[in-house]
Amino acid sequence: MGNLSYAILGTGALGGFYGAKLQKAGNEVHFLLNSDYQQVSQNGLIVESKDGDFLLPQVNAYNNVNKMPSCDVVVVALKTTQNHLLTQIVPPVVKNNGIVLVLQNGLGIETEVVQIVNNVTVIGGLCFLCSNKVGAGHIHHLDYGKITLGEYALNYHPVGITARMRAIAKDFENAGIEIELTEDLLLGRWKKLVWNIPYNGLSVILDATTDELMTNLYTRTLVEQLMFEVQLGAKSTGRILPDSFIHTMLEYTVNMKPYRTSMKIDFDENRPLEVEAIVGNPLRIAAANDFSLPLIRCLYQQLKFLDRRNSL
Incomplete structure (x- = not known):
């Protein structure tokens, strides 16, 4: 080829x-x-x-x-x-x-x-x-x-x-x-969501860059809790993400240059947010398998509100 x-x-x-x-x-x-x-x-x-x-x-x-x-x-x-x-x-x-x-x-x-x-x-x-x-x-x-x-x-x-x-x-x-x-593509997609769900979502809700989220004790804790819920979502589809992967993603983000996420840029430019693909679809797939992800659901509801208000 x-x-x-x-x-x-x-x-x-x-x-x-x-x-x-x-x-x-x-x-x-x-x-x-x-x-x-x-x-x-x-x-x-x-x-x-x-x-x-x-x-x-x-x-x-x-x-x-x-x-x-x-x-x-x-x-x-x-x-x-x-x-x-x-x-x-x-x-x-x-x-x-x-x-x-x-x-x-x-x-x-x-x-x-x-x-x-x-x-x-x-x-x-x-x-x-x-x-x-x-x-x-x-x-x-x-x-x-x-x-x-x-x-x-x-x-x-x-x-x-x-x-x-x-x-x-x-x-x-x-x-x-x-x-x-x-x-295993599905495993790969869940791995990417370990980063995308907390950082994209919280950057919009809290008006913050990645470095700000990681240098504050409370938001870093929230990021980590959201990552563990993504891990649970992956488990609902039979995919196992080790705890070590979550710690690796946290360290990657600590070491990266300060970054305004793609969802935050879209929000600042009054463009529609990728809420459904990044947050809504994982929520619905986990729910269909009888797994509850309460922190991610809370994130989803807040993003839907902000996305709707941003479009008015």
């Missing part, structure tokens, strides 16, 4: 960063843009990164998916609040027997994608990335960047490490992106 071509659907802080790295490494990459189309089509992409700044003066930029060529790998890097668009933008650009790589936060995303396209492989990607879009076609990469890849099968049945996963991993690793392959 050499010489894979890539379509990036959602050229923001995440999709723009990974797509730019892939192109810089020599891959064929096509970018779908909205408001940034004019700027990027004329001036390319700028990436400021802790790993070294670079400019791509020319990129394959589109503002209409029907003008894009069919690609081997379609990277879904939109916020989940825009997933209603997937039925329109994924089928025209993915090759038959191609791959849809879902780089989104939350739970249950892959099951949405398999209902949209047939004869494709769906792979989930869990990104541990601190990156912000600071201007049109201008991305600031602050820290980390690792992606965990796992292939989706019906009901999240573990399928092991596949050749398709390895092919994508090779391209990303050649682009300087750290990759981990997981045999």
